[in-house]
Amino acid sequence: RKEVEQDPGPFNVPEGATVAFNCTYSNSASQSFFWYRQDCRKEPKLLMSVYSSGNEDGRFTAQLNRASQYISLLIRDSKLSDSATYLCVVNTDSGGSNYKLTFGKGTLLTVNP
Amino acid sequence: GAGVSQTPSNKVTEKGKYVELRCDPISGHTALYWYRQSLGQGPEFLIYFQGTGAADDSGLPNDRFFAVRPEGSVSTLKIQRTERGDSAMYLCASSPRGGSLSPGELFFGEGSRLTVL
Numbered sequence: 186r187k188e189v190e191q192d193p194g195p196f197n198v199p200e201g202a203t204v205a206f207n208c209t210y211s212n213s214a215s216q217s218f219f220w221y222r223q224d225c226r227k228e229p230k231l232l233m234s235v236y237s238s239g240n241e242d243g244r245f246t247a248q249l250n251r252a253s254q255y256i257s258l259l260i261r262d263s264k265l266s267d268s269a270t271y272l273c274v275v276n277t278d279s280g281g282s283n284y285k286l287t288f289g290k291g292t293l294l295t296v297n298p
Numbered sequence: 299g300a301g302v303s304q305t306p307s308n309k310v311t312e313k314g315k316y317v318e319l320r321c322d323p324i325s326g327h328t329a330l331y332w333y334r335q336s337l338g339q340g341p342e343f344l345i346y347f348q349g350t351g352a353a354d355d356s357g358l359p360n361d362r363f364f365a366v367r368p369e370g371s372v373s374t375l376k377i378q379r380t381e382r383g384d385s386a387m388y389l390c391a392s393s394p395r396g397g398s399l400s401p402g403e404l405f406f407g408e409g410s411r412l413t414v415l
Contacts, residue, residue: 189340227408228389228406228407228408228409229341229389229404229406230406231403231404272340272341285343285346285354285357286343286404287343288333288340288341288342289340290338290339290340291339291340
């Protein structure tokens with residue numbers, strides 16, 4: 186089983202749609218979780234951290250289920266500018282440091298007019 | 299510059315040649331990372347520096363790959379006897395420190411795309 190697995194995609198949705206991405210991780214010792222966004226031919230950038238209680242940032246909501254080792258990202262009222270690849274990221278370092286983030290393969294989202 | 303700078307942005311080389319990829323991190327960032335991203339995949343960890351020393355090089359695929367950061371700032375990733383399978387985007391990232399001050403946020407450069415013919 187891969188360390189971080191994501192929905193293969195691609196997702197094609199109309200503007201205004203709600204879309205959800207799922208991710209599972211294999212290492213139960215994983216300490217922290219993130220979603221990164223990567224635009225075509227660009228570098229990845231942190232979108233948001235994922236907390237056990239769930240967290241929201243505008244139209245974006247992230248959820249974590251430690252028991253099921255499952256992470257999700259929900260995008261509401263999707264915009265054309267949300268078109269990108271969304272990368273699920275897990276940090277297994279017990280000290281809580283940044284390094285050695287493990288990335289999923291990413292899920293490509295295309296929002297259509 | 300304000301962000302992580304990587305050079306060259308594109309490198310085409312022939313199988314068996316030696317390649318160097320350079321990374322200039324954000325000023326003041328003590329932690330520096332190299333990742334490799336193949337088409338359709340997520341970034342894969344290669345090596346992590348804290349200051350001048352390689353704190354973790356467990357992601358380097360074999361001994362043809364080596365990286366240095368002699369003065370704790372600029373880093374060079376060196377690939378000897380390149381193979382076609384080395385073709386990928388090589389991403390460098392930095393963070394203020396390796397600790398939990400800003401956990402999970404790595405600042406990536408735009409990458410160096412290596413093509414081995």
